[in-house]
Amino acid sequence: MRILFINPPMAVTEQIYTKRVAKQYTSSAYVLPHTSIAYLAAYMEKAGYEVRIIDAFALGLSMDETAEQVRRFDPFAVCYSLCTQNFLNSLAWIQGIRERTGIRTIVGGLQMSIYPREVLSYPDIDYGVIGDGWETMPELLQCLAGHGDLSTVRGICYRDEGEYRETPPRPEKFTLEDVPYMARHLLPNDRYTTVMTQEWPITIMLSALGCPLRCAYCDVPAGRYQTRLPEHVVDEIDECVNRFGIREILFQDETFTLNRNRVLETCELIRSRGLKFHWSIRARVDYVDQEILHAMKEAGLTKINFGIESGNPEILKKMNRDIPLDVVRQAVRWTKEEGLVTLGFFIIGFPEEAEEDLKETMRFALELDCDFIQVNKMVPQPPSPVYRELVERTGIDYWREYTLGNAAILADLPGIGSSFDPASLDIWQRRFFRKYYYRPSYIFKRLKKISSFKEMKGLARAALSIR
Numbered sequence: 253m254r255i256l257f258i259n260p261p262m263a264v265t266e267q268i269y270t271k272r273v274a275k276q277y278t279s280s281a282y283v284l285p286h287t288s289i290a291y292l293a294a295y296m297e298k299a300g301y302e303v304r305i306i307d308a309f310a311l312g313l314s315m316d317e318t319a320e321q322v323r324r325f326d327p328f329a330v331c332y333s334l335c336t337q338n339f340l341n342s343l344a345w346i347q348g349i350r351e352r353t354g355i356r357t358i359v360g361g362l363q364m365s366i367y368p369r370e371v372l373s374y375p376d377i378d379y380g381v382i383g384d385g386w387e388t389m390p391e392l393l394q395c396l397a398g399h400g401d402l403s404t405v406r407g408i409c410y411r412d413e414g415e416y417r418e419t420p421p422r423p424e425k426f427t428l429e430d431v432p433y434m435a436r437h438l439l440p441n442d443r444y445t446t447v448m449t450q451e452w453p454i455t456i457m458l459s460a461l462g463c464p465l466r467c468a469y470c471d472v473p474a475g476r477y478q479t480r481l482p483e484h485v486v487d488e489i490d491e492c493v494n495r496f497g498i499r500e501i502l503f504q505d506e507t508f509t510l511n512r513n514r515v516l517e518t519c520e521l522i523r524s525r526g527l528k529f530h531w532s533i534r535a536r537v538d539y540v541d542q543e544i545l546h547a548m549k550e551a552g553l554t555k556i557n558f559g560i561e562s563g564n565p566e567i568l569k570k571m572n573r574d575i576p577l578d579v580v581r582q583a584v585r586w587t588k589e590e591g592l593v594t595l596g597f598f599i600i601g602f603p604e605e606a607e608e609d610l611k612e613t614m615r616f617a618l619e620l621d622c623d624f625i626q627v628n629k630m631v632p633q634p635p636s637p638v639y640r641e642l643v644e645r646t647g648i649d650y651w652r653e654y655t656l657g658n659a660a661i662l663a664d665l666p667g668i669g670s671s672f673d674p675a676s677l678d679i680w681q682r683r684f685f686r687k688y689y690y691r692p693s694y695i696f697k698r699l700k701k702i703s704s705f706k707e708m709k710g711l712a713r714a715a716l717s718i719r
């Protein structure tokens with residue numbers, strides 16, 4: 253049986269990002285492999301299916317070109333992984349491909365655990381997988397091929413004579429330790445890039461999934477923290493480096509350094525096996541120390557993305573991440589001392605944040621002087637605690653309305669509950685970026701560090717996008 257996965261072009265709504273940031277995310281500046289699809293593709297291939305992935309985003313394919321490739325492969329089902337934040341964009345592609353090919357559509361992804369009924373209200377989506385897809389997907393396909401009854405497959409939703417049906421949930425049984433590595437042989441590895449990439453080709457990897465910490469704004473599903481064995485992570489790195497020629501790996505673990513022994517072991521294995529590649533991680537400032545920073549640097553780490561979020565202790569407390577500012581200062585200093593590139597993430601417009609608090613965050617960002625910063629507007633997302641409170645308070649489930657087709661409603665979300673209306677938050681965001689990046693001392697420092705023309709082009713594009 254032939255199974256096809258499509259990754260449609262990425263489009264994030266302008267309502268929650270500013271126009272320029274949305275463009276940056278959706279242009280060729282950030283093109284990364286879809287790991288959920290690549291993992292499932294590997295699993296299905298091992299289960300005996302003939303699998304293909306069309307990464308329409310990375311390949312820059314139009315809907316017509318994609319449909320033509322779908323027709324040629326003639327799969328039993330076309331599959332998509334749905335994310336709440338860009339659902340309507342994916343939907344337009346699902347509808348377009350369905351119209352052009354008529355082939356049945358199966359969807360999965362976190363959006364299906366949040367709004368399954370709403371997603372199934374669109375007739376071009378035939379079947380949804382809720383929660384884990386590993387065992388569910390082959391079971392569903394076997395039923396559709398005539399070997400079983402849909403109502404016996406756990407964790408799916410579908411329509412039966414126009415009526416929405418949802419089967420009992422499937423218990424989570426598998427972790428990333430139980431499944432094959434993602435199917436990079438089905439991906440256009442040479443098409444992935446980010447504005448900060450220095451060594452191509454690049455890829456994404458996951459050494460752990462989820463996060464046990466509980467920041468109030470965070471939409472990472474609670475209770476889903478799983479780690480992989482360092483040995484297996486390094487085996488996968490080996491495959492990336494030696495089979496696919498990968499030269500940079502972006503670890504997408506929410507907080508790579510949570511368990512320092514795992515980190516030290518992973519670094520030791522990378523070194524002892526002589527694996528040479530650049531890598532980056534995401535970490536929290538209160539989960540790094542000099543020893544692991546040094547070990548990671550020795551193993552080829554080049555960059556750390558730190559969630560710093562605010563420079564105001566009261567706002568940090570409200571975010572449920574009561575990290576003393578001195579701990580932030582120390583972590584950034586140690587990281588710089590190791591010669592690692594630092595990227596600081598900040599949130600503006602958190603509930604109850606006032607103009608003075610935001611200015612404090614700007615001052616703190618300037619004081620820390622990370623190599624790069626990313627400033628995001630606070631947009632409550634499901635299923636975060638902040639979003640749940642908002643829905644309770646207003647009686648409006650904004651993302652449900654969006655899922656049902658009302659994209660305009662998201663314009664009300666940025667900065668809600670803070671002193672900033674969405675329009676002024678856009679202005680503050682731009683002001684923050686400009687104040688940071690347009691400092692002569694900063695520009696001078698960056699220019700000195702540029703090592704290639706490609707890197708310079710990437711940085712120039714990033715700089716232009718914040719004008």
Ligand code: B12
Pocket residue numbers: 262264277284285286287288289291292331332333334335336337338358359360361362363366381383384385386389456461462470471472473504505506634635
């Ligand atoms: C790696 C990653 C990325 C990568 C790759 C994208 C991807 N989804 O694979 C990159 C960096 C590109 C990325 C981008 C984005 N991401 Co992201 N990402 C992740 C991360 C860390 C891991 C995803 C992963 O591969 N998991 C491993 C796989 C095996 O597990 P899984 O995704 O849960 O899939 C299982 C089931 O959901 C199901 N399933 C999933 N898809 C499908 C499809 C079918 C057909 C079937 C049958 C089953 C099925 O089966 C899988 C196996 O059980 C998650 C956080 C997390 N902890 O899950 C966020 C996460 C998925 N991302 C998120 C977001 C918001 C984004 C962006 C919008 C961010 C942005 N501003 O650009 C974009 C959207 C990109 C897109 N096209 O969807 C959110 C989604 C929230 C939501 N409500 O949907 C998450 C949950 C993080 C968070 N903040 O909470 N992301």
Ligand code: SF4
Pocket residue numbers: 462463464465466467470471472506507536559
């Ligand atoms: S924001 Fe980061 S550290 Fe906080 S709970 Fe989410 S993933 Fe964990």
